[in-house]
Amino acid sequence: MxxxxxxxxxxxxxxxxxxxxxxxxxxxxxxxxxxxxxxxxxxxxxxxxxxxxxxxxxxxxxxxxxxxxPHLSADPVQAAPHAAVPAMRMALQTNTLAQPASEEARPLDELVEATRKLETVFTRCDYIELGKHLPGVIDELHTHVAMPRDEQAQRLALETLVEACMFATFRMKDLGYADLAYQAAARAEEAARLHGDPVVIGKAAYCRIQTMPREGTWDRIRQAAEKATNALTPTATDPVGRSVLGMLTLTASLASAVEHKLDTAQAWLDEAHQLATLLPDDPARNWSNFSVTNVGVWRVGIAVESGDVGGSVLQKAQVVDQGKLQSTRCRHASFLADVGRGLARNPKSSREALSWLLQAEKVAPQRIRNNNSVKETIGVLLTRAHATAVSRELRGMAARMGIPH
The missing domain is CATH 1.10.260.40 (lambda repressor-like DNA-binding domains)
Structure with missing residues (x-):
């Protein structure tokens, strides 16, 4: 390295x-x-x-x-997703809700359908395909927000823009562009406030909280998640509302775990599980994949953040039905990577850790090859590696992530 x-x-x-x-x-x-x-x-x-x-x-x-x-390697799978960043930056920075950059846009119903199709692209972690279409959709939705044919059309455009900005928030964050992730989340929140529906506001709050700076602010992240949860609870009575509420409770749990407030973290996890039991345990059917299975995925991630290692992580992972994650590659890859990172902390389980990380890469290569935590873990495994077979596999993954080996 x-x-x-x-x-x-x-x-x-x-x-x-x-x-x-x-x-x-x-x-x-x-x-x-x-x-x-x-x-x-x-x-x-x-x-x-x-x-x-x-x-x-x-x-x-x-x-x-x-x-x-962001660090770009010679590997096209790792580097190609970054090609869409200039277009995304232009879409977010040249439009406002009151003043679109252009008056030309496809019909609103076409943009709504295009956004729905992009949700599938988003969940399967195809950053390259998402980058080809999402900036244009965001650009054109601003036109319909600023120049609507009527109030109903404006509300639909605003709600659709919130969803599109959510896609931008998380993918820009994944690729290491914190400024663009924040701008996308801020635009979503601005649109949600203008829309006025509590569930739409909750979606935007979830995005914004995910982009808050981490250094020394986990107490603020927890407080923001708790505040958003309390605001949404009275009106979260349908599946979408419960899904949004569930993701906010999971965020509160994670922030509590990072603050070492483990009892609070567990309480939020239990509340999320109770909410999830009211919904189908099918991540692909629920907003942001919220479900009993997804709560299990977060439980593993929170355990890793809390310092769990080796067998303890593996025990929690075995409860998760990976078959239900097949259609949500990003969530599946994150789960596999978290297990691999937890296992890697114990030198005795280095080989098993690599196996989980390789599975994660196979499920969502664009995501994993751009993940700093995975990159750091691979670097540590490289430092430890002695057996030729393990070194060969490690060198292959390291090369794909642009890590000297």
Missing amino acids: SDETSIGPRLRALRKWRRMTLIEVADQAGMSKTHLSDIERGLKALDRRSYISGLASALRVSEIDIVGG
Whole structure:
């Protein structure tokens, strides 16, 4: 691993720039000196949100300064999704709800149908196909919002724009463009407020909360999720409303876990599970895949963020019915990657960890090859690897992610 792509050397350089010792940074970040030293030397992965947040706060830098921004490799599957970023930036930054960049747009019913089709592209993690069409849809929806034929048409355009901006929020975040993710979420919230429906407002709040800066703000993230949950609860009586409410409770649980408020995290998880039992356990049918199965997926992710390793992670993962995740590749890939990251923390389960990470890559290669946490874990596994067979598989995945090997 090189200084360009490894978190360890970058972290060490930031620490020395701040003229801080290992003990000073470790104490302020809530970790041991040995753990921090292992991260700097590439022996352990920096893959817990709480540690990334703590280190950013201790060093007085952003999380991007630590984990790095988008890194493009020679692999087209990893690099090609980034080609759509200029068009996305133009669509978000040249339009407002009151002043569209152009007066030309397809009929609204065509744009609504196009957005529905893009939801399938979104859930199967095809960033390249999404990037070909989503910027244009967002661009044209602004025209219908600003120049509607009537009030009903404007409300439909606003609701559709919220959905389209949600797609942009999460995919730009996945690719490492935090500024665009925030702009898309902010536009969704602006549109939702103008629309006025509590469920639509809840959708936009979920997007915005996902883009809030992580360094030193997990208490604010939890509070925002709790506030949005409380606001939506009285009106969340249909499947969509319950799905949105469920995703907000899961977000509150994750933030609580990162804050080490484990009892609170568990309480939110239990509430999410109760909500999920009111819906079909079919992630593809529910908004943002909310379901009993998806709660199980989040349970694994939250456990990894809470520091679970090896067998404990695997035990929670075995409860999840992966067959129900087949149609939601992004969620499935995230689940597989979380299990792999948790297993990788135990050197004895390195081989098994690699197997899960390779499965994740197979399910959603564009997503996984652009995932900083997976990249860091692969780097750690490379450092540990000694057996030729394992090294060969690791080198292959490392090459596809642009990691020197």
